[in-house]
Amino acid sequence: MSLEIKNLSGGYGKLTVLKDISFTVSDGTLTALVGLNGSGKSTTINHIIGLLQPKQGSIVLNNLLLDQEPVAYKSQLAYIPEQPIVYEELTLKEHLELTIAAYHLDEKVAWQRAEKLLNIFRLNDKLTWFPTHFSKGMRQKVMIVMAFITDAKLFIIDEPFLGLDVIAVNDLLKLIDSRKKEGTSFLLTTHVLDTIADHADQFVYLKDGQVAAAGAASEFTKLVPELAVSKE
Incomplete structure (x- = not known):
């Protein structure tokens, strides 16, 4: 079992956003965390990556607790945020070098992966570029490449398709399926x-900070009819 969230309650300061949520993400699977704005998706992510401390409950990743073994815990995570986080003073190549150093990756293997990913996302001729020259979609692609050169056991991806063109969306989905x-x-x-x-x-549907429904992805329309109707 990769990730287990059990009876998690949390939020910001005195504000409790999440209310006793539980779900698991098993090895080799993709779990969709679904919900409208304000449902608690981002708050859940912030707890998993360690930006927020739970008020109650536990988050376990491959038998590791963040507060007990933070380095080992975080080394198993790769996070792609909704809004790309880049360093304006670093080139694309330097962003990749930073990732390789932070995750203690084998440089030869990591650069082999990077070369393939840079070609897939059409960034191979932009290694000397600074982020100021990148569009929103290109910055998102940089985040994807940085994440996928790692050996992370769990990928946390927050609204990944915003700003990506259709080709890049399909390329990302192929990468996910492969991993x-x-x-x-x-x-x-x-x-x-x-x-x-x-x-x-599988999916987990959050509503008002609680798990309102969960199950196989094929059951989503039946279990969450309100979203099935709203997207038509």
């Missing part, structure tokens, strides 16, 4: 399940 076959787990947030319906294994 799933290797046993990598994915937790991906989205408002609706349309884009990843054929790639997700």
Whole structure:
């Protein structure tokens, strides 16, 4: 079992956003964390990556607790945020070098992966570029490449398709499918399940900070009819 969230309550300061939520993300699967704005998706992500401390409950990743073994815990995570986080003073190449150093990756293997990913996302001729020259979509692609050169066991991807062109969306989905076959787990947030319906294994539907429904991705329309109707 890759990720287990059990009876998690949390939020910001005295504000409790999440109320006793529980779900798991098993090895080699993609779990879609679905919900409208304000449902608690981002708050859940912030707890998993360690930006927020739970008020109650536990988050366990491959038998590791963040507060007990933070370095080992975080080394198993790769996070792609909704809004790309880049360093304006670093080139694309330097961003990749930073990732390789932070994750203690084998440089030869990591650069082999990077070269393939840079070609896939059409960034191979932009290694000397600074982020100021990148569009929103290109910055998102940089984040994807940085994440996928790692050996992370769990990928946390927050609304990944915003700003990506159709080709890049398909390329990302192919990468996800490939890594799933290797046993990598994915937790991906989205408002609706349309884009990843054929790639997700299960879903967790958050509403007002609680798990309102959960199950196989194929059951989403039946279990969450309100979103099925709203996306038509």
